[in-house]
Amino acid sequence: MTSSSLVRWIVFAPLAGFIINFLFSRFIKKYLVSIIASLAVLLSFVFSCILFFRLKAMPSDTAISDVVFNWMNITNLNINIAFVFDRLSAIMSLVVSGVSFLIHIYSIGYMDDDSDFKRFFSYLNLFVFFMLVLVLANNILLLFVGWEGVGLCSYLLIGFWYENINNSKAGKKAFITNRVGDAFFIAGMVVIYYILSSNGFYNLDFNTINSNVSLFYNTSIFGVSSLTLIAILLFIGATGKSAQFPLYVWLPDAMAGPTPVSALIHAATMVTAGVYLVARLIPVYSASVSALNFILYISAFTAIFSAIIAITQRDIKKILAYSTISQLGYMFMGVAGGIYIGGIFHLVTHAFFKALMFLSAGAVIHALSNEQDIFNMGSLNKKLKNIFIVMGVGWLSISGFPFLSGYFSKDFIIENLYLSGHKGIWLVAVVTAFLTAFYMTRMFNIAFIKESKKELHPHRPTSVMTIPLYILAILAIISGFFINGFISFAGVNRTEEFLPLTVKYTPVVLSLLGIICGFVLTVDRISDFLSTSLSWLHKIVYDKFYVDEIYDFLIIRPLGWISKTTFNIIDRVIIDRTLVEGTARAFYQGGRVSAISQNGNAQIYAVYMLFGTAIILLVYLSSVPLLNLIYWIYSNIVFAFTEIMKYI
Amino acid sequence: MKFEFMIFSFILFFMSMVVFFKTTNIIIMLMGIELMVNALNIAIANLVWIKYSFFPPVWVMIIFAITAAEAAIGLALIIVIAKRMKTLDVKKLSNIKEIFK
Numbered sequence: 001m002t003s004s005s006l007v008r009w010i011v012f013a014p015l016a017g018f019i020i021n022f023l024f025s026r027f028i029k030k031y032l033v034s035i036i037a038s039l040a041v042l043l044s045f046v047f048s049c050i051l052f053f054r055l056k057a058m059p060s061d062t063a064i065s066d067v068v069f070n071w072m073n074i075t076n077l078n079i080n081i082a083f084v085f086d087r088l089s090a091i092m093s094l095v096v097s098g099v100s101f102l103i104h105i106y107s108i109g110y111m112d113d114d115s116d117f118k119r120f121f122s123y124l125n126l127f128v129f130f131m132l133v134l135v136l137a138n139n140i141l142l143l144f145v146g147w148e149g150v151g152l153c154s155y156l157l158i159g160f161w162y163e164n165i166n167n168s169k170a171g172k173k174a175f176i177t178n179r180v181g182d183a184f185f186i187a188g189m190v191v192i193y194y195i196l197s198s199n200g201f202y203n204l205d206f207n208t209i210n211s212n213v214s215l216f217y218n219t220s221i222f223g224v225s226s227l228t229l230i231a232i233l234l235f236i237g238a239t240g241k242s243a244q245f246p247l248y249v250w251l252p253d254a255m256a257g258p259t260p261v262s263a264l265i266h267a268a269t270m271v272t273a274g275v276y277l278v279a280r281l282i283p284v285y286s287a288s289v290s291a292l293n294f295i296l297y298i299s300a301f302t303a304i305f306s307a308i309i310a311i312t313q314r315d316i317k318k319i320l321a322y323s324t325i326s327q328l329g330y331m332f333m334g335v336a337g338g339i340y341i342g343g344i345f346h347l348v349t350h351a352f353f354k355a356l357m358f359l360s361a362g363a364v365i366h367a368l369s370n371e372q373d374i375f376n377m378g379s380l381n382k383k384l385k386n387i388f389i390v391m392g393v394g395w396l397s398i399s400g401f402p403f404l405s406g407y408f409s410k411d412f413i414i415e416n417l418y419l420s421g422h423k424g425i426w427l428v429a430v431v432t433a434f435l436t437a438f439y440m441t442r443m444f445n446i447a448f449i450k451e452s453k454k455e456l457h458p459h460r461p462t463s464v465m466t467i468p469l470y471i472l473a474i475l476a477i478i479s480g481f482f483i484n485g486f487i488s489f490a491g492v493n494r495t496e497e498f499l500p501l502t503v504k505y506t507p508v509v510l511s512l513l514g515i516i517c518g519f520v521l522t523v524d525r526i527s528d529f530l531s532t533s534l535s536w537l538h539k540i541v542y543d544k545f546y547v548d549e550i551y552d553f554l555i556i557r558p559l560g561w562i563s564k565t566t567f568n569i570i571d572r573v574i575i576d577r578t579l580v581e582g583t584a585r586a587f588y589q590g591g592r593v594s595a596i597s598q599n600g601n602a603q604i605y606a607v608y609m610l611f612g613t614a615i616i617l618l619v620y621l622s623s624v625p626l627l628n629l630i631y632w633i634y635s636n637i638v639f640a641f642t643e644i645m646k647y648i
Numbered sequence: 649m650k651f652e653f654m655i656f657s658f659i660l661f662f663m664s665m666v667v668f669f670k671t672t673n674i675i676i677m678l679m680g681i682e683l684m685v686n687a688l689n690i691a692i693a694n695l696v697w698i699k700y701s702f703f704p705p706v707w708v709m710i711i712f713a714i715t716a717a718e719a720a721i722g723l724a725l726i727i728v729i730a731k732r733m734k735t736l737d738v739k740k741l742s743n744i745k746e747i748f749k
Contacts, residue, residue, distance in 0.1 A: 600742035643651045
């Protein structure tokens, strides 16, 4: 374990960029803001590279750590703000800072005519800061800080164009759905801390957690092994952030944000945080078979479910969003089934090709002046040739076309699923690969190759937008060839095992079949025939299996009803009407009653004065004991009587 | 203490109080107030017989001064009221803020 204070600068460079851009944006020229933001991210990429090469020269189980300061030191809890740069976080920070840098450059072109250009870049920098905190955190509490921070930035950037109420609603939906996952995350942390502190470990470092798995194994809470409990709670937390089955609903709506945001946050980096978390705690997870099975079932279901939904969508960004959900399912399958690094490798290649596809889609949307419906596009292969080529690379890559990055990473996951003995999950993964190839081909064919029905006049994207695309396209092509180097860098020993030839080639064959199907089924006559003969099925799938409606019926409406009722009864009636307005009304009515006496008649006032005097006198005299008072009056009367009698 | 003076003051006070409450003419009400104060003055002056001191006559003097000032203010107000409202009947002067409009 060596330490280097360079690690903190990976994290703090984007923070510095954010502070400069956010506080002083009024005094900085427009393009200087974007240059500062991009340079800040480039700086953390450069630092990551330096540390990466330093780490590569060291033995694989060592890490570079950096303790910045002691965050909290309470009796039984000692948490540092500390970063760790090990093999896993090295990969993640390289991907995050690298892809972020490219997207920053792209955004200069994409957001050029936006009035909130400066705000956009300061938010992006803040996001990169929190993402790097998440990735480099040394303990789970600091990871949670980054986890919440990226959620915040996601919210801010989804609702970036807040003038449209739907965008801010989508932002709220993302935030609230994430809160549900976060509650489970916190519960998982509490269980971890409970077990660790009762065994004399007073920190939440990943090292401590991962080296004390046996402690979790040997204790049980509520009759469940605490290991399984922690693993499942944290995984449910991860389903919120990584858009897995019950909590995935926010991601398609999150496409309301600007396209670079969709590429950066909702495809390449933030949504992979859950995968990273599971990979980070892989000793915990691999000790619990039931938790791994839970992850496998959820992620396999998510993968195939969202792939089916993606088949019928019309909005190019929605298709990509459902594809992202599906690919995240793959990542979880890769992490949970067999060799975890396969999931991380798919995360990396997915970051490249999905960011590429999103940015290309953004370029198309930008070129067609905010047209997102694929049926309104078409024949872009002639009009936007460079975008067509890079999008084609992304399409072939995600479809699993041989020797592109997606082929290697997806194949690796699928093979390992087979080898680990999960035959059913393997089948689902293979079918999903077919569906992925199919819907991606459909989208690509309709949007780019087929003749457009309308006359389109796209304006060509500027080179500041296309150069990041070329770089990402190159990465999407070549990154697959580094799979062996990647796996050995991560310190995992991979043993070549025998696979039946049919099993080995099924995914490739099915992917190619999917591509062919994608071309065949989108021929006008066949697609018309299918959509009329299977219109009910098409409608169900197009309406996303009514999951949003089910949520609305099961959760949102009852919650709304409860809050409305409590609002009407407690707030309106008890607090507002009775206590607040009631007080005012009581004084008002009392005033009206007593105002009757104030009629302006001076004689009446004089009578009041008389009574007042009488009352004061009575009060004064009441302090005298009653017998004394009677005696006093009696003696006065007798005295007066005798005095009067004298004169008579 | 001369008891007959005390009785006299007592009777005078109550008579003037009855005048004050029963009449509707402002001038007569003011006269009632003056008479009440005078009745009080008699009672205080009478106290000189109880305790031979300077205080009762001094009080009487002070009360004279206050009564004179009060009478001056009262009469001035009455003149204003008579000028503005053309009446001295308190029953018709029920909205006092109208007087000084």
